[in-house]
Amino acid sequence: MWLHASCYLEFKIPVDTPFLLMLRPRSGWQQWVGREQYVLSPSVPVVEFTDPFGNLCQRLVAPAGPFSIRTTVDVECAEGADIAPGAYFIEVQSLPDEVIPYLLPSRYCESDRFSRMAQELVYGWSPGYDQCCAIVDYIRRTFQYAPGEGVDTLSACEVNAKKKAVCRDMAHLGIACCRALSIPARLVVGYLETLKPMDLHAWFEAYVGGRWYSFDPTQDDMQGGRIAIAYGRDAADVAIFTQFGEAVELSVMEVQVQRLSEPPR
Missing domain, CATH: 2.60.40.2250 (Immunoglobulin-like)
Incomplete structure (x- = not known):
């Protein structure tokens, strides 16, 4: 479309x-x-x-x-982002060179501080795509999506201490948890057709099964057309x-x- x-x-x-x-x-x-x-x-x-x-x-x-x-x-x-339940985890030594930077802690995604939490969130889930889904499900259940309240950019650690957040900051938490499991993850800023209220939007992508897949903790499903404007390690790269x-x-x-x-x- x-x-x-x-x-x-x-x-x-x-x-x-x-x-x-x-x-x-x-x-x-x-x-x-x-x-x-x-x-x-x-x-x-x-x-x-x-x-x-x-x-x-x-x-x-x-x-x-x-x-x-x-x-x-x-x-x-x-018309909607691809989904791939069961898409496999790729060991770090087998990842393409260009995705390695998305494994490392960054300014707003302190993945080195989420190892224990991430392991607890994905316990019993298959490594890879399904673990990303478990992380997204936790964020949706735990935090209230509050569009328009993101005056200050929050890191994953700061978001985790709050009860509500904007799309960008919820994505930071998802990225940090994925990276803590050695799953490359990056922030995306762009347009979402079905977003309400309408604004620029942020979500994240994780590299599993040999490609990038989109995940959005603010939406109940991945339907609706998306236009990506910029990709980066976190909000510092995609203003x-x-x-x-x-x-x-x-x-x-x-x-x-x-x-x-x-x-x-």
């Missing part, structure tokens, strides 16, 4: 401010970008590069005053915008996702 997604950001900039943006999804085997538009107002020079995780990143300097970014994209994707220097005000943020009845022309 085809999804049309858009993101509009409006800032109040006190002085000329360098920005690093991550707002362009890339085509891959799970999604195909058919058409996109990226508009800056006022228009400024932009330099694009690919970061170590394969994300498309844009560098620019926003001038003082009002500054806005509008992106729209039409993407072909599946949709990072500004440097004096603080700026994000005055407007609007996200929309809708299913298209036919492919874009």
Whole structure:
């Protein structure tokens, strides 16, 4: 199916401010970008590069005053994420080189502090995909999904001490537990067609059975089209915008996702 997604950001900039943006999804085997538009107002020079995780990143300097970014994209994707009960655990020595960084503790995913908890959560479950499901089930049962309350980014340890969290922080906990079991896991930021209330969304992927599979502790199932914008070890790697220097005000943020009845022309 085809999804049309858009993101509009409006800032109040006190002085000329360098920005690093991550707002362009890339085509891959799970999604195909058919058409996109990226508009800056006022228009400024932009330099694009690919970061170590394969994300498309844009560098620019926003001038003082009002500054806005509008992106729209039409993407072909599946109607729901693949599921694979029983997908096998891959021993570390047999993992591809490129997934090894997703085994290590990171700023918001302190996997070295979750070994005992993770083992308890997956006791009796088959190694691999089924263990990831056990972790996700625990997070869903234990924490209240509280969209819109994520002012501060929380690490897995901080989330584990609370009763509610946003999608990003719940994903951090899932990632930390997976890595504690030597299952590579990474954070994904993007669009989810069925998300309510609509916003940018975060979930995680785990590498089992020879490929990446999506897991989302905030949703009851994996139905609904998803558009991945960025991948990383945790939230520090996948911020949709990072500004440097004096603080700026994000005055407007609007996200929309809708299913298209036919492919874009």
